Amino acid sequence: SDSHFPIPISPAHVDFSLHFPKFVEADNKITKKVEFADIGCGFGGLLISLATLFPDTLMIGMELRDKVTEYVKERILALRRTSSEGQYENISVVRTNSMKYIPNYFEKGQLSKMFFLFPDPHFKEKNHRRRVISTHLLDEYAYVLKAGGIIYTITDVEELGEWMKACLEKHPMFESLTQEELYSDPVVELLCSATEEGQKVARNGGQTFRAVFRRIAYVS
Numbered sequence: 001s002d003s004h005f006p007i008p009i010s011p012a013h014v015d016f017s018l019h020f021p022k023f024v025e026a027d028n029k030i031t032k033k034v035e036f037a038d039i040g041c042g043f044g045g046l047l048i049s050l051a052t053l054f055p056d057t058l059m060i061g062m063e064l065r066d067k068v069t070e071y072v073k074e075r076i077l078a079l080r081r082t083s084s085e086g087q088y089e090n091i092s093v094v095r096t097n098s099m100k101y102i103p104n105y106f107e108k109g110q111l112s113k114m115f116f117l118f119p120d121p122h123f124k125e126k127n128h129r130r131r132v133i134s135t136h137l138l139d140e141y142a143y144v145l146k147a148g149g150i151i152y153t154i155t156d157v158e159e160l161g162e163w164m165k166a167c168l169e170k171h172p173m174f175e176s177l178t179q180e181e182l183y184s185d186p187v188v189e190l191l192c193s194a195t196e197e198g199q200k201v202a203r204n205g206g207q208t209f210r211a212v213f214r215r216i217a218y219v220s
C-alpha cells in the first residue's frame with residue numbers, strides 16, 4: 001500500500017541529488033531538473049535506451065511494484081559500474097503510485113517527455129477509472145508538461161489504444177503529431193524495441209496501437 005513508500009509533499013521536497021550524484025555540484029545542489037518520466041516503467045528497458053540517446057537529460061522511471069523498482073535500481077547501478085564512459089548516470093527510478101502523486105514530483109511545465117508504454121488494460125468498464133490515461137489525469141499531465149512537450153502512449157490492446165487516443169484527441173491541451181513528425185522522432189521506434197513489453201509483443205507477432213501527442217502552448 002501507499003504507506004510503504006515515502007510521498008514527497010511537493011516537488012521542492014524531492015531530493016533528486018541522491019538519484020543523480022554525478023549531476024550534483026559542490027553545494028549539494030543538483031544542476032538539472034528531471035525532464036523525462038517513464039510512467040509504469042516496468043523493468044526499465046526504455047530508460048536504458050534513452051540514457052545514451054540523451055546523455056545530458058535527466059530521466060526518471062515511476063513504478064508501483066516494490067521488487068520491480070529494486071530490480072531497476074540494481075540494473076542501473078550495475079550499468080553505471082561497468083560503463084567505461086560514465087554512462088547511465090542520467091537515469092533513475094522511484095517507487096510510487098503515479099496515478100496519485102505526479103504533481104508531488106514535478107513542477108508546472110517541468111517535463112518535456114512522458115511515456116505510458118504498455119500500461120495495464122483494466123478491461124472491465126467499472127475499472128476504466130484505474131486507467132493511467134483519462135481526461136482527468138491528462139489535466140495533470142498537461143500541467144507538468146511544458147508547451148511542446150510530448151506524451152507517448154502504446155499498447156497491444158486495441159480497445160485501450162482507442163481509449164488513450166480518444167482521451168488525448170478530446171483534451172484541449174493536446175494535439176496529435178503529424179506522420180512526418182513521428183518519422184523524424186528517434187524515440188518513436190524505441191516504444192516497441194526498447195521496452196520489455198514491446199519486445200514480448202514483437203516476439204509473438206502482435207499488433208501495437210500508438211498515440212503520440214504534443215502539449216500545446218495555449219487553447220485558441
Ligand code: SAM
Nearest residue numbers: 040041042063064097098099117118195196197
Ligand atoms: N512500460 C513497461 C514496458 O513497456 O515494458 C512496463 C509495462 S507493464 C505491463 C505496466 C507497469 O506499470 C507494471 O510494471 C506496473 O507495476 C506499473 N504500474 C501499474 N500501475 C501503476 C501506478 N499506478 N503507478 C506506477 N506504476 C504502475
